[in-house]
Amino acid sequence: MTLNNLTLPGSSTSASVLESPALWPAQAHLPTVSGRQLVVERGAGSWLYTQDGRKLFDGTAGLWHANVGHGNTELAQAAYEQMLQLETYHIFARYSNDKALALGEKLAELSPIDRAKIILNSGGSDAIDVACKLARRHWQREGRDSKKVILSREFAYHGLHAYGTSIAGLEFNREGYGTESLVPETARVSFNDPAQVEQMVNRIGAENIAALVTEAVQGTGGVNPPAPGYLEAIARICRENDILLILDEVITGFGRMGTMFAAEYYGMEPDMITFAKGVTSGYAPLGGVMVAPHLWEPFYLDSRDTPIFRHGATYAGHATASAVALKHLEILERDQLVPRVAQLESTLRTELDALAGRSEAVTEVRSAGLLGGVCLHESLSAEQVCDDLVELGFIGRPLRGNTIQISPPFIVTDGELSTFINAIGEAINARSGK
Structure with a gap:
């Protein structure tokens, strides 16, 4: 995984926004997202595949919901x-x-x-x-x-x-x-x-x-x-x-x-x-x-x-x-998925604590069950870090308080969860110049 030579598109011009698709995106600042939307066309387990050929780990289970994963x-x-x-x-x-x-x-x-x-x-x-x-x-x-x-x-x-x-x-x-x-x-x-x-x-x-x-x-x-x-x-x-x-x-x-x-x-x-x-x-x-x-x-x-x-x-x-x-x-x-979440709770907490310990840009980590949040220093933008995560092959989501959402499907493996948290750390380090 690398962020070398990463460039993110800027806001679209007024003309390109007006010519965007007919579908009005939800919860969106339209000039910012127009021309940058990721079109998901397939899902399998904890992974999503986009129209432009990306394979992305669904670290948020969609909007907190894809608990048994995609394509069941x-x-x-x-x-x-x-x-x-x-x-x-x-x-x-x-x-x-x-x-x-x-x-x-x-x-x-x-x-x-x-x-x-x-x-x-x-x-x-x-x-x-x-x-x-x-x-x-x-x-x-x-x-x-x-x-x-x-x-x-x-x-x-x-x-x-x-x-x-x-x-x-x-x-x-x-x-x-x-x-x-x-x-x-x-x-x-x-x-x-x-x-x-x-x-x-x-x-x-x-x-x-x-x-x-x-x-x-x-x-x-x-x-x-x-x-x-x-x-x-x-x-x-x-x-x-x-x-x-x-x-x-x-x-x-x-x-x-x-x-x-x-x-x-x-x-x-x-x-x-x-x-x-x-x-x-x-x-x-x-x-x-x-x-x-x-x-x-x-x-x-x-x-x-x-x-x-x-x-x-x-x-x-x-x-x-x-x-x-x-x-x-x-x-x-x-499939005993609820007891599996109880097991993953301690794994998530351990991984988040480790991330906080190795990154000064992380001001706080929070977790309960298979829900996690990584709060960033004000010098960084959770939205930009989540954009960087996409380039690494992972989906996070920026929330209130400059926080990155973590809520993968219940079928996530310990290895996938660890790799996701490590990717967040890599994206943070790249943005903070570490």
Whole structure:
């Protein structure tokens, strides 16, 4: 591997940007990425192949989701067979489909929430919207009409639907819409200081707060594991103030922590869990919410006066996506991939500690489960280092706090993981002139 003679393209001219492909890239500063996009056309295991002939190690598992790697024939076959039988049918009112029902039972069995009901939809952003709406609906039904505010943490990312945008702790995701918050009743709390959280609750008034939404380990915010005692403290604050606790497990759910859920890893008892990404390993768009009995039971009472919670979308409970999820969960169990992640956790921590020890440009390394972050000195750019990594044959991703994301597929070998961390070190050294 070498970075000799590496030159990176600069920003494109206005003309070339205007003549770029019709597809509008997501989360992109268009003048910077136009003309520089890597077009992925094939994947196999932990590796990706681009249209221009590159072979790249997928050090981020896509957007945290490709847990069983790319090109899995069993998942492709499950989708194919299901489409031949029934591509999908909606689950509104009297109708359902067999795969959505089976997936609901399987997820309830796996859920850290006892006797959970499962709401299915198309992804993590959908799930956050539904969970926040259910929190508010719950308190309105209880006759506690003032409980509307949704709390979230600094540096949090919860998708980009209206609620996800409104509760984002990354300010750049909330700016530019003509109002402080698309949904007005939201507020941010400290990402690591329970005392500040308690102060915020007292300032707003517990009688006005419906729920607190948190990731167990912040992902896009910079791979931030919780400070010791933080999660326990906010759980206590929620419990003592009748505030619902919503745990966003879109990244951590289904094995990323070496346990099936981060709730188990950290000993949490949330009222709702949102999930997506890892439920299908990204092979089909699917997400949802696990709901505790005290929230769902009032909507199941045998009475004409029982209220309706108005959730649902065309592809909620999509039969093909559900079939893929069921097969994926079978693979996780059969191939013992979650215990494998638990083994890889110590390998990742050892490799990151070694990297920090040999590079002064690394200011901090963070890890939890198979999630890692390498924070760089301000003299370096994580974005530029990740561009350099591509030239070395590896994919990293720059995150908030000048941090490089590490979250490879569960099938990664110890050797691949070590080589990836070493490549990060080489790219850092090249940029810092070492």
